[in-house]
Amino acid sequence: MTTNSLIDLQVESGIATLYFNRPEKRNAMSDDMRTEFIAALERVAGDKAIKALVITGNGKGFCAGGDISGMEKRMQAPQGEIAFNGWHRQQRVHHTQTLLHTMPKPTIAAVNGAASGLGADTALACDFIMASESASFTWSYINRGIIPDGGGMYFLPRRVGLPKAKELIFSGRKVDANEALQIGIADRIESADGLVAAAQAWAAELSKGSSTALALGKTILNQTFELPANQVFAMGSQAQGICYTSTEHRESVMAFLAKSAAKAER
Incomplete structure (x- = not known):
């Protein structure tokens, strides 16, 4: 180099x-x-x-x-x-x-x-x-x-x-x-x-999956050895709420539904 x-x-x-x-x-x-x-x-x-x-x-x-x-x-x-x-x-x-x-x-x-x-x-x-x-x-x-x-x-x-x-x-x-x-x-x-x-x-x-889900999941996983289960679950619930609003989640769900509808029409 x-x-x-x-x-x-x-x-x-x-x-x-x-x-x-x-x-x-x-x-x-x-x-x-x-x-x-x-x-x-x-x-x-x-x-x-x-x-x-x-x-x-x-x-x-x-x-x-x-x-x-x-x-x-x-x-x-x-x-x-x-x-x-x-x-x-x-x-x-x-x-x-x-x-x-x-x-x-x-x-x-x-x-x-x-x-x-x-x-x-x-x-x-x-x-x-x-x-x-x-x-x-x-x-x-x-x-x-x-x-x-x-x-x-x-x-x-x-x-x-x-x-x-x-x-x-x-x-x-x-x-x-x-x-x-x-x-x-x-x-x-x-x-x-x-x-x-x-x-x-x-x-x-x-890294081919949702960047939002990866970032939130990694943040929680890095702390799981130190935290009680109920706190990990609570953090997971908050993170999942953010994931629900992400563009990646919406696009993947809509693509899945469109693919399923196309199969049903065949």
Whole structure:
């Protein structure tokens, strides 16, 4: 790719493909890269012509996590500013991950290589993970004396269960693609050459239905582990009321009725 941007966003046939574009650093997330990532996520969320999002990495890696040079710079700040600077950075990290997690359309992480630390968390923030045969995942925060700050402590137990999540976070060990599929981190494995195309095709399949229903359904599904059944039912009732008024619902019902009437006349 020839773009000089740290984030390369391409849109074709309603499917957005976002490439982390810092291959010389294995797509480690710098502050500048995060700023571009936020802007790209906001664009995708707000563009009704975009139906789904695929995220992948340019080069051999998906995302190596947080930028080490940025960590060094933060440690060189005056002692009295380190904590507040860290808090401010965390607000940006959480804002980014929340934008991705709450994206009102299907999201797929096409993990083309190593997804480490924040990179692994970013993959988990997507609805689905498709891994290449050379992909790997590691929650390597423990090796830097820190804890997962990109949502890993929330997302990982929901995919693999609490004991396995603890084991992966406490050890920081590497999980290859086959184990990732076996324990539920990855949903599918594809060849490296066909990974992005396969993810784009899956994204198109997932997003061919009503955008209104998809957005409302995803919003509720993202909260079902934390909410009691009666609250989920209530949210579903409200969302269904909105769906009843949508253009997609009206057009689909009218098309079905017209098709049924045509059959009856034969």
